[in-house]
Amino acid sequence: MSLNLLKLQIVELIEKHRRITAVADQLGLKQPTVTYHMKTLEQEMGVRLFEPRMDKIILTEAGKALLHYAVKINSLSSEAQRIVGEFGRMSRGSLRIGASYVPATYLLPRVLREFAAQYPGVTVSLSVKPSPIITNMLLNHEVDLGIISTEVFRQPPIELRTICEDELVLVCAPGHHLASYSELSPALISTANLILHGKESSTRQMTDRWMELWGIRVQGFLELDSLEAIKQAVMQGGHASFVSRLAVQSEVERGLLVVKDIPDFEYVRNVCYAYNKDRHYSQLLEQFIGFLHADRSSTAPVSGVNKEMLGSI
Incomplete structure (x- = not known):
């Protein structure tokens, strides 16, 4: 049969x-x-x-x-x-990109613009979802490339390579009571009204683990899925939130937000591109990854991923 x-x-x-x-x-x-x-x-x-x-x-x-x-x-x-x-016609084709919120908003716009200028006949579709969902989309061949903020993980046949660091920080408005402290403690952070990311977000998962480690029980908080909505709400002055340092660079430079290091925060997160080894490494995908490298020349391998694996992507 x-x-x-x-x-x-x-x-x-x-x-x-x-x-x-x-x-x-x-x-x-x-x-x-x-x-x-x-x-x-x-x-x-x-x-x-x-x-x-x-x-x-x-x-x-x-x-x-x-x-x-x-x-x-x-x-x-x-x-x-x-x-x-795609073979023999690099001027046409399509790419399906999946990205989590931080790289989709603060890294990809320039890369997509430059790629479209060089390959105007190529259709690029972008799905913006939390990192765990993008990983599942890679496993199911629903996207060709994932660009995600994530901790190092091993989930064959998914492979990772770092684009840049994505440090988590605590942000608040200049007039917030936490802004006056040179250093924060878990006890101080527990006094703030927090805005947390949605439960599927890798940021939420990391901050939940940190709060559980220090026994922080948040009685009342806002939960928002939109990073831009979180920033706007924090700028109003009544809340603080855990966010990517990359996501608030502009607001910090303009004096709209204050960044504080999270005490004893041992989790390391990077912006990475992720690839399913079971799919063919196409010419278009190779070219797009080249644009990622050009945009972030400091690309380095993720710890724990060997050179042989990286060579296949």
Whole structure:
């Protein structure tokens, strides 16, 4: 038995639309043709995969098990066609970049502008998500390259290389009571009204570990997913927050925010680019990484990642 790619596409689209008419429209087929492929797939697998429910079609438990692999196979098939199409035509193509909030906002705009100027025919799509989500997108081949703020981790087949340091600091407005102290202690920080990042953020995960280590229990706090919203709220004067030093350089230079070192903060975080070793290292990807290197000439390997691994990206 050999699985037909079209049938696997139908499985994925049935889960998405739950209507044969919508699946047929998206694939450019007639409804009876879609129905035929669904029936023959069930015959080939020897199990029921689709179940009519009112005016919809849903996947059975066996269908959902097949869906897990159909999504991966369809993604790899699409990627293979796209990568092969890049050869011999560097003036066209597409790149899917995933980035966490700090590099997406404070590092990538200049890189994207310079890359677009040299390769105007290349389409670059950017997904901005927390670092753990970008890592999962790399694992699932949903993006070609991840640019994330992260601690060093090992999660084969993901590989990392440092672009620059991304130190976490505590920020407050000049009139905030913490601003007058030359050095802070965990006890002092516990007296502040804090604004915390969303739970999926790597910044939140690191600060939660630090607060747990020092027994800091925050009774009331704001939780915001937007880094810009956090900065604006802190500048109002009533709150403090843990943020990337890169993210507040402009506000600090203009005297809008004050930066304080976090006491006994031993976690090291960098802005890195991340790559899935299981995908082909395309020419476009090589060129884009070159622009990252040009923008940050101090690029150095992440501790614990060997030169042989780095050579493959």
